[in-house]
Amino acid sequence: MYQQHVVIDGLQYSKWNRDYFMMLHASGIHAVHVTLVYHEDARTTLTRFAEWNLLFEQHSDLIMPVYSAEDIESAKASGKVGIFFGAQNCSPIDDEIGLIGVMRRQGLLIMQLTYNNQSLLATGCYEKQDTGITRFGRQAIAEMNRVGMIIDMSHSAEKSTLEAIEISERPICISHANPLFAHKALRNKSDTVIKALAAKGGILGFSLYPFHLPNGSQCTLEDFCQMVAQTADLVGTDALAIGSDLCLNQPISVLEWMRNGRWSKVMDYGEGSSSNAGWPDSLPWFTGKSGMENIYNGLVKTGFNEQEAGKIIGGNWLAFLRHSLPTRQ
């Protein structure tokens, strides 16, 4: 049964307000990995934390901050939705390695080494040339391993991703991306990456973002579950999870921010185009409160047993967080 399992969405960046929290609550989701920043520097990241602290204060009946796997269990037990933070860029640390520990203490549990461009640490998936992990990147990986900040390579290029998996002494995550075999996109991941990730105990969160799905906005629940099943054939079920990349109720300015930050003078349309500049049409089976439950039922229908479906819907995220978050002495 869906309700008995812990349910975790590995990435969302929706318009956060009380109505949305009530919908999350009704959906049976116990915890969400929330994107805190896309391009913000260290100082602005503090403001993002402060804004969320106010939401926690104002909606303490519905949501609570998550700093550990145990907090997710508390959220589930208390009927609240747990929120844990990740950065879709290494911008929160500016150029300062000591800010990894500082941001980890603040509650940044997960950090991408890059967004779509070259960063100080590695190469993003939209660049033409991928030179892998940089000098700073090698130290940053070691420091993230030490303080228990999870490395996320969702937006990074292939060589950078394989090197991160290799260099890191702890498993890493790809919180929101799909296999290339299901849909060709710069953001999706090769079999080589998925196998290397899984072989070292990493986790892959399947995305529900239409630009990354087979058949785009026409992707059916069956198409999605088939993709998950084929990935299970490749690497088993321990590494599989959901990272929906749900960006509900967001104005187009947010999409433009993600694509352009402050680096681009020319409008960058990302995976869209000037004639298709807006958000993709949402999936009818993954909008509103039934999304995760639909996936669970779809997985069981596809041939996963209830235990496997439970792992994919949240159990694997919980286990991954439990061994990834503690500080190393």
Add this chain to the structure above:
Amino acid sequence: MYQQHVVIDGLQYSKWNRDYFMMLHASGIHAVHVTLVYHEDARTTLTRFAEWNLLFEQHSDLIMPVYSAEDIESAKASGKVGIFFGAQNCSPIDDEIGLIGVMRRQGLLIMQLTYNNQSLLATGCYEKQDTGITRFGRQAIAEMNRVGMIIDMSHSAEKSTLEAIEISERPICISHANPLFAHKALRNKSDTVIKALAAKGGILGFSLYPFHLPNGSQCTLEDFCQMVAQTADLVGTDALAIGSDLCLNQPISVLEWMRNGRWSKVMDYGEGSSSNAGWPDSLPWFTGKSGMENIYNGLVKTGFNEQEAGKIIGGNWLAFLRHSLPTRQ
């Protein structure tokens, strides 16, 4: 016996290095309130935290971070010196009330509303006119009460201090200052302030900074203990503690930074003068590892019993931290 008591110094800003930590360790001090910043803004405060995290990492056999009263007990039990942080200015929050909670989570347990000048929150003790707690200051006090960040009025003017005590729903501290009756200085505190502080459960940390002592650098241990005894006559022993203001091994550039920050084009000599611009001569009985033990023995010799001396040397700080640090729901 000195060794059986918990020993806490309510303020230091020395040159932090392994030798110094070893001296602290040998002194029997269990925890120190360390000044993290004098004038630094929010972003630079993050760097100060990062620098200390590196010290904690490199000297983990000698020191440990303190985030709660229980951590001080752990420090004592494990034979390490606990370090807890305060700001001598409200500069770490910039102009943003949400940064109070953010800095509290980072480990800023104590914050002065002002240094010597007018701040966004209140008036510093060197200003000619003291208009008390500002509009922002009132909200900041409420927010500090809520998140369990201790209000410190060591450097603030009289009206501001009395208003802070009045407005705050939780006791406040004056971590490092002496009674005016013992020595006249802009930094020292009137009977009115000391009584109001103690009446609401606050704590006063007696300073060992020669410019704030009777007879300056010629102040004897007996002079110092006499000052403590007279204060006990005024308000009893529960509100009394030590906040040495020890600034050992610091170059004159640090003293200039404290006095001038980035606000003054003209060299400000503070309590010195152009012909007396440097650090005051240190007290022979409060330099090196025997300082706190000398005070303890001096207090007992002056007439305090061992329990009272133990409270003053650290017990009162521990009790104050225990009830001041938890978040209010």
